[in-house]
Amino acid sequence: MTSAENAPTAPASVQAAVAGEALIDLIRRPDGSYLPCLGGALYNLCRALARQGVGTQYLNPLSRDRFGRELAAQLAGDGVQLARPDPVQQVTSLAVVNLNAQGHPDYAFYREGVADRAVSAQGLGDACTALPALQLVCTGALALDARDTAIYLPWLAAQRAAGRCVVVDANLRPSVMPDLAAYRATVHAALAHAHIIKASDEDLDHLAVPGTDALDRARNLLAANPQAHLLALTLGADGAWLLHRNGTQCFAREAQPLEVIDTVGAGDSFLAGLLAHLLRQAQDAGAAGFVQFVEALTAEACGQALRHALASASLCVMEQGCVPPGWDAASEWSRARPALAE
Template identity: 30%
Template sequence: MWVMHAPVIVAGEALIDIVVSRTGEAEHVGGSPANVAIGLSRLDHPAQLACHIGTDERGQRIEKHLAGENVGLFPGSTNAERTPTATALLGPDGAATYAFKITWEFDPQLNVPAGVHFHTGSIAAVLQPGGDGVRDVIARIHDESTISYDPNARPQLMGHPEDVQARVDELVSLSDVVKASDEDIEWIYPGEQLEDVLHKWSDLGVSVAVATRGGKGALVLVQNQLHSVSLPEVEVVDTVGAGDSFMSGILSGLLDEGLLGGPDARERLRAADWPQIQPCVARGLACAAITVARAGANPPRRVELAD
């Protein structure tokens, strides 16, 4: 196992989740990219978050929360007029639906050191004007850093599938690892089979393409071979943050194996076979299973994992 972990920069939204359930209403720090950064930090990987929050009370709460999780806040991340919010309505089965109040800007000249791993996704990759900035940064750093991407579709903000499919494909083509839920894939690519989408992503250059399937686990395409992996049995409290925990978990495994970082890591990732990738996927599923077994986006720490 590789000892030196590449540092990780996560680009995307941090916001306040207003969770409304049968028992009342509560506010928590959230945002898919913020959750991934926190998940990575809890798994002992140095992570920074480049986001767009305000200096209001909610923004200060996010800053304090990230600091408490040892997640660095990238310079220029506190220029928003107000800190964004997402209201999560929890149904009887624990699944969440969202309503957003968010603006997104991102500096296309963001200074990203060579050899880091860069992760993005969700709202930040498509919502303008910041979406173009994220795309421009990824295109600029692509030859020097590995990239991961989670489309994490938000129809309330993204419009119709045809409005975002070209951008999703563009970002996929710049990425080494792509993960999306089956629901996201069905929305972005209506009428297409999960397996066909994963093969499409592989043809665009992705080394590890993953479709998570809720309680059914995940489909993973590696070296043009499709693998089905089961999720550990668990009693679900709610699904908030489960996909983000999976993302941080699989990235953690790949980082531990020295498969993410600079150009040499990319070549190792491209050459990696299923026996190398399977434990990384298993870590992602283990992280997701722990997260759904407790309330809210609460990813595990490394000491909670069996491996």
């Protein structure tokens, strides 16, 4: 099903609830002008999950300004439900994005008094309580700003206590945080609630996780969070790892170089592909619950989910901006271009 054919999901069919930033990326062009694009890591994740066939709800409010209306329209077009359908007066957050020669983005954010921060732990929790089929919740990135600790940390704790799978994408933006030590502490505090952790090699550096290399640091981060079952480590063009609490390790990397346009939304598409595949596997297996399925994940299931996640990211980087693939496109890519594995 294409995004144009999607209709917003009903509360009874929502499997994933996502909380965090929705903003406008102003991407600098070679001529010095800026191209406005809908973005934000958690906003991108919502779109990517819905395109992969996962019933998804975005929990944060959106602005009534023109950018907010565009953000809402795109979510509706992709089939994402809004927990807060009535827009708020606060303005939409902005991110100025400069791309380097490899298409890797560098961000500057404008987030004071913005719409997506006009939320409370109670409001997030109430929205989740109204979703009877909810399997997982996800946050990360700018939501882990130390100034918003009172919003997201109590909500994560409550969702874990309610038996839902907690997913945290570290996705650090240290250059825009006024207090790096407090930011790092907040990210670690959020990770302490997670069943599933996603981190890049850069995230591990920013978090000051000890280790001889990225894989060693990822193992140490998983060891430092004994409540977590699964950790996804992304390495950009060098592939990705999945590390499970039971000792399973899976690696995948594209066998052939990609024609990369930019990497905006690649990590979000990766995480969406991973979660969509795990949810589908759990459903096909008749699992009693998603948390229990992830806890007992086999090496074969781990590898299949990782390859689908990698395919999802690969398709995204060959587009300008965040254009997440659908389930069928990612599945076909994975079949047609088998990834290298270790």
